[in-house]
Structures are given as C-alpha cells and as structure tokens.
Amino acid sequence: MPETRKLVAYFSRAGQNYVGGSIVDLPEGNSKVAAEAIAEKDGADLFEIETVDAYPTDYTECTEVAAAEKRTGVRPELATDIDTDPYDVIYLCYPNWWGTCPMAVLAFLEGHDFSDKVIRPLCTNEGSGMGSSERDIREAAPGAMVGEGLAVTGGAVVRSRDVIQRWAEE
Numbered sequence: 001m002p003e004t005r006k007l008v009a010y011f012s013r014a015g016q017n018y019v020g021g022s023i024v025d026l027p028e029g030n031s032k033v034a035a036e037a038i039a040e041k042d043g044a045d046l047f048e049i050e051t052v053d054a055y056p057t058d059y060t061e062c063t064e065v066a067a068a069e070k071r072t073g074v075r076p077e078l079a080t081d082i083d084t085d086p087y088d089v090i091y092l093c094y095p096n097w098w099g100t101c102p103m104a105v106l107a108f109l110e111g112h113d114f115s116d117k118v119i120r121p122l123c124t125n126e127g128s129g130m131g132s133s134e135r136d137i138r139e140a141a142p143g144a145m146v147g148e149g150l151a152v153t154g155g156a157v158v159r160s161r162d163v164i165q166r167w168a169e170e
C-alpha cells in the first residue's frame with residue numbers, strides 16, 4: 001500500500017482578536033496553533049494560505065474587511081501556493097469569519113483540484129462552531145470527500161491539543 005500523504009493547510013491571523021469576551025493580542029493565530037498540533041502529531045506537511053493584502057491587525061477593522069469580502073463573495077489574491085496533487089488527505093484549519101471560513105480559504109480550494117481527496121476541516125471560533133463552512137468547502141472543492149469537521153473554541157486551542165490530535169488520527 002502506498003503511504004497516505006497528508007497536508008495541513010491553514011489560514012490564520014495574528015493580532016487583535018475577540019477571545020472569551022474580550023479583545024486580546026494574539027502573537028500567533030488560533031488556527032495556526034491547531035494546524036501545528038496536527039502536523040506535529042501526524043508528520044504532515046504544513047502550508048499557510050496567505051493573502052497578498054494582509055488583513056488589518058485591528059480587530060474591528062478586520063471584521064469590516066471580512067464582512068465586505070463575504071458580502072461580495074470576493075476571492076482575495078493569494079501570496080502563497082502549493083502543489084496539492086501529491087496529497088491524499090488535506091486538513092484545513094481556519095477561523096470562523098462571519099459564520100463561514102474566510103474567503104481566502106475558498107480561493108485556495110477553487111485554485112486546485114481536490115477530486116477524490118479527503119478534506120478534513122477544523123474551524124476555530126468564538127461560539128458559531130463550523131457555521132456554514134463545511135457546506136461552502138464542499139461547493140468550492142467539488143469531487144472531494146469532506147469529512148465531518150471539528151469546531152474548536154479559539155481561546156481554548158492550546159489546551160485542546162489532545163482533542164485535536166485525536167480527531168486528526170481518526
């Protein structure tokens with residue numbers, strides 16, 4: 001049996017964020033922490049989805065930009081890319097932005113062919129869970145097998161490492 005090749009692709013934003021009811025300054029984004037926990041346990045490759053135009057570190061400004069992007073359905077230009085062909089399983093880690101994944105995640109998915117690959121979504125959030133992200137991911141990656149996602153509270157991501165790693169191993 002050929003070895004299953006795994007990729008952890010993530011979008012995450014360091015800076016001001018809303019965590020547990022207050023605004024805090026995150027040196028490293030929550031979804032990045034989750035992505036690193038998976039890659040470390042699973043020996044998967046790690047890839048960061050980055051946009052050409054960085055999002056504001058100011059929380060309120062970022063929510064405004066993200067709301068406008070969601071409203072218009074824009075696909076922001078990406079600054080990073082990876083050949084996804086060799087991979088069989090793609091863990092996709094991202095924050096919940098206004099009830100779904102950031103538009104950059106959809107831009108990444110639409111830019112590749114994930115037919116017959118397994119996508120495993122993990123969404124960090126502050127109460128909205130996965131939102132509609134699983135449905136939106138299925139639409140953006142036709143032909144992929146999108147597994148049941150894991151919703152992780154952003155503020156609890158560090159102490160959720162075990163839960164995340166167990167889910168990744170399933």
Ligand SMILES: Cc1cc2nc3c(=O)[nH]c(=O)nc-3n(C[C@H](O)[C@H](O)[C@H](O)COP(=O)(O)O)c2cc1C
Nearest residue numbers: 012013029030031095096098099124126127128154
């Ligand atoms: C632009 C923006 C929109 C957000 N919208 C939601 C939301 O609709 N529901 C929710 O539960 N959390 C929301 N959050 C909180 C983030 O999902 C949460 O803090 C997440 O863990 C951030 O991940 P990151 O540090 O990897 O970027 C939002 C945060 C931002 C910056």
